[in-house]
Amino acid sequence: MLEVDAIEVRYGNIVALSEVSFRVTEGEIVTLIGANGAGKSTSLRSVSGLLPLSAGSIRFEGESIDRMAPEDIVRKGIAHSPEGRRVFPGLTVAENLELGATPWRKRGDTIDADIDRVYALFPRLKERHKQLAWSMSGGEQQMLAVGRALMGRPRLLLLDEPSLGLAPIIVEQLFEKIASINQLGVTILLVEQNAAMALSVATRAYLIENGRIVLADTTEKMRNHPRVREAYLGA
Ligand SMILES: Nc1ncnc2c1ncn2[C@@H]1O[C@H](COP(=O)(O)OP(=O)(O)O)[C@@H](O)[C@H]1O
Ligand SMILES: [Mg+2]
Structure with missing residues (x-):
């Protein structure tokens, strides 16, 4: 579904990614730890599509997307829930979700079904639909950020550190939801510092160090790898 092939990305003179390759097959949860x-x-x-490549290529469902504008990539079916759960603090839960709706809907095509799908996954958001986003807990804001990404009806969901700053119990609940979203047919690429949680939910994993992929394997093999155990699982 997604093939990232030997990409290099720079910030000015700094090389942030070097020969990074990974792939995601439809139906999987893949994690990059x-x-x-x-x-x-x-x-x-x-x-x-938020950063240009200085080398390599990215293909989604066989089509090159590495020179496409971000909005066109969204339209292809890729949604990105960014790090730091960027919800609109002064808007309500419902308004935040509406802003995530696909802007290219056909006339008469309402977003009610999309909103209902998000509320079914996150009943807490339904209960609080009139509440302003800033007044929600960190975990609820993360649910909202994920819910908003789902409003675009993605086939591939990119999740950037959903566990960041959340209490362990909340992280566990959130990761159960990530598994549910996957079971609804959404393929997931999950990026995490919390390797233990990420490896518990994913099927395959990549380890990235200093802008290079250094390990790629099934999550089971990753969990037992000495390097992963020592440096990332505190074993
Ligand atoms: N906007 C930026 N300008 C310059 N360097 C950046 C920028 N964003 C990230 N970097 C650098 O690129 C590298 C990778 O950053 P990032 O992808 O944010 O790492 P991670 O998400 O794994 O914490 C780091 O060395 C970081 O300092
Ligand atoms: Mg990051």
């Missing part, structure tokens, strides 16, 4: 500054967000931003 790595420490702060390793290049995880840069990888997601490259896929969603």
